[in-house]
Amino acid sequence: MTASFWWLSVPLVIALFLALRFLNAKTHHAIAKALTNPVCWAIVLIAACLMIFKLPYAPFAEHTKVLSWLLEPAIVALALPLYQQFIHVKKNLLLILISCSLGVINATLVASIICALFAAPAELSASLASLSVTTPITLLVTDALGGIPSLAAAMVIFIGVLGAIFGNLIFSLINIQNAQAKGVAIGTACHAIGTASLITEQPKAGAFASVAMALSALLSALIVPLLYPAIQHLI
Amino acid sequence: MKYLISSAIILACLAVAKYLTALFESSFPAPLLGMVLLLVLLLTGIVKEHHLKPTASPVLNYMPLFFIPAGVGIIEHLGLIAEHWPLLLTIFIVVPLTSVILIGSVIAYFKGRENDS
Structure with a gap:
């Protein structure tokens, strides 16, 4: 195929993402924010476009490599928020860590x-x-385990949206209102989207969620690559 | 200049991590090792927050952009998803639910169930 329009991939992805993020910033309700998550919609819309126009994924991936490459230094840079969260919670660190x-x-x-x-x-x-x-x-860990990174990413994003919508209901059902308990649970289990929604609703719990999200990034990186093969061995 | 320094620190951590994982033929993802290295440098005070911020802040702000292409890769696996949707749906609900209940209960055990603020 001598398609010459693929160079448009990067500018279009950037434009679409910025537009979606702009729309997302206009919403103020916690659940509306989760449902209009820009990453989720960018992936859905681009995937839908490729499928509707019967375009293959490989050239799209090839022409957006610039963006994928930047993910590596960006992950290294995650050490900064991790450090900032670390020094905030020295008092509760052990319980949160466990x-x-x-x-x-x-x-x-x-x-x-x-x-x-x-x-x-x-x-x-x-x-x-x-x-x-x-x-x-999850993209990196899943790749290292021999899984399908994009599938893991989609699951993680949808779990985040689920947590943002139903988190409060679950805490009412199990009768837990403690800000630290809520925050650490959502930050670990429902990552960025759950955390963002918690911050808009309950700032104190949201702060704990940010800490837990940063810590679970580090802990997952250390634990999962060792734990998963061990479990597979046992099952 | 400040952009140069902060970029150099991040790229140096990534390069050292890549070198180490290649040296030990480890399957551990190099960027994650780089993140741990940089965290150690920050905690020991060798690298200061203000050294990193000029590059780290914009990079972190636009990070979602960098994994959109990988996420779109899902269209190559729609058949697998269609075949295994009951499994995926079960995991989608049970994994976060059990984690939230487990973590919430552990902390509530030590800190109490009520809102303490």
Whole structure:
């Protein structure tokens, strides 16, 4: 195919993302914010465009490599918010560290057990082992486990939206209103989208969620690549 | 100049991490190791926050842009999703639900259930 329009990929992705982010910034309600998440819609709209016009993914990936390359230094730069959160919570660090670790371990363990029950192929269970972490980290961890990074990313994004919508309902049902408990739970299990929605609604819980999200990024990176093969060995 | 310094620090961490993972033939993702290295440098005070901010802040602000192309890759796996949707749906609900209940309960055990503010 001698298509010469692929160079438009990067400018169009940037323009679309900025437009979606602008619209998202105009919403003020916590759930509306989660439902208009710019990353989620950018991926859905671009995927829909490629499918409607019957365009292949490979040249799109090839021409947007510039963006994908920048993801690596961006992940290194995540050390900055991680550090900023670290020095904020020295007092509660141990409890938050333990509960975050439990959350990360639980996510990998529960997903592996469900995959085993459904007799899922290895590629699929590897794609679902690292869901308790922010999207860029899951891309790398899933790739290292031999899974499908884009599938893991989609699951993580949708789980974030789910957490933003139903988080409060769950806490009412299990009768927990403590800001630290809510924040750490949402930050670990529902990452960026859940955290952003919590910050708009309950700033104190939102602050704990930011800490937990940063910590679970680090913990997932350290724990999941070791834990997942061990679980597979046992199952 | 400040952009140059902060970019150099980030890229140096990434380069060292890539070198180390290649040296030990580790499957550990190099950018994650780079993140850990940079965190250690920050915690030990070797690198200061203001050294990093000029490049780190805009890069972090636009980070979602960098994983959109990878996310679009999902269209190559629609068949797999259609075939295994009951599994995916189960995981989608059970994994975050169990984690939220587990973490919430552990912290509530130590800190109380009520809103303390």
